[in-house]
């Protein structure tokens with residue numbers, strides 16, 4: 001984790017070249033378009049043409065807020081007062097560059113018992129029907145211990161070999177030292193590399209640029225892999 005004291009939520013969109021000390025936004029949002037929802041495992045989903053990144057986490061983890069912070073929109077994804085509501089996967093075209101898939105939040109405590117792992121068929125169905133998926137942004141709440149659902153989700157990603165960027169949300173709710181200790185504890189608990197976890201706050205904007213950078217790298221790596229695969233196929237054909 002690299003705590004970024006220089007993360008300035010208001011600095012985005014500043015004209016380029018305005019000063020050497022203005023950090024460049026790794027992901028400037030020029031175009032954002034809602035494509036539609038996927039409601040069942042076999043139901044409609046957008047044609048997999050652009051690379052795709054999905055966002056996953058427990059209900060109420062702060063996923064809608066994180067997505068809105070990432071794309072710098074107040075309400076691209078709805079921040080809900082009634083957790084556990086969203087039952088669909090919502091797709092967005094970002095800059096005609098990639099598709100953002102907002103997965104339904106799973107395992108809200110109050111309905112967890114009667115809806116045990118009900119998230120699984122839709123999310124698993126989506127993952128298995130997403131050949132262009134380059135990775136997942138997995139969210140974990142800094143103040144909560146990872147749940148069985150979190151573990152199941154991470155196991156599923158490992159099984160399907162989907163790379164994960166792990167964001168620890170709501171770090172503004174703790175002191176910097178407490179948040180760092182919690183990130184380390186969550187990493188230990190889930191056997192994750194703490195270096196690969198991003199401390200995030202939608203309140204302060206901390207972690208926004210770090211996440212944007214990680215996404216851009218993930219997309220670039222996938223593009224490079226595609227190019228290599230295409231070249232290898234050509235070599236093979238020659």
Ligand SMILES: Nc1nc2c(ncn2[C@@H]2O[C@H](COP(=O)(O)OP(=O)(O)O)[C@@H](O)[C@H]2O)c(=O)[nH]1
Pocket residue numbers: 057058059060061062063064065066078079080081083084105169170171172173200201202203204
């Ligand atoms: N303090 C703080 N509150 C947050 C943060 N992110 C989300 N919240 C609050 O947590 C609740 C759930 O947020 P939401 O984005 O709807 O979570 P979702 O269910 O995962 O999409 C809302 O009351 C948000 O205002 C954050 O970074 N810091």
Ligand SMILES: [Mg+2]
Pocket residue numbers: 063064065077078079080086105
């Ligand atoms: Mg939400």
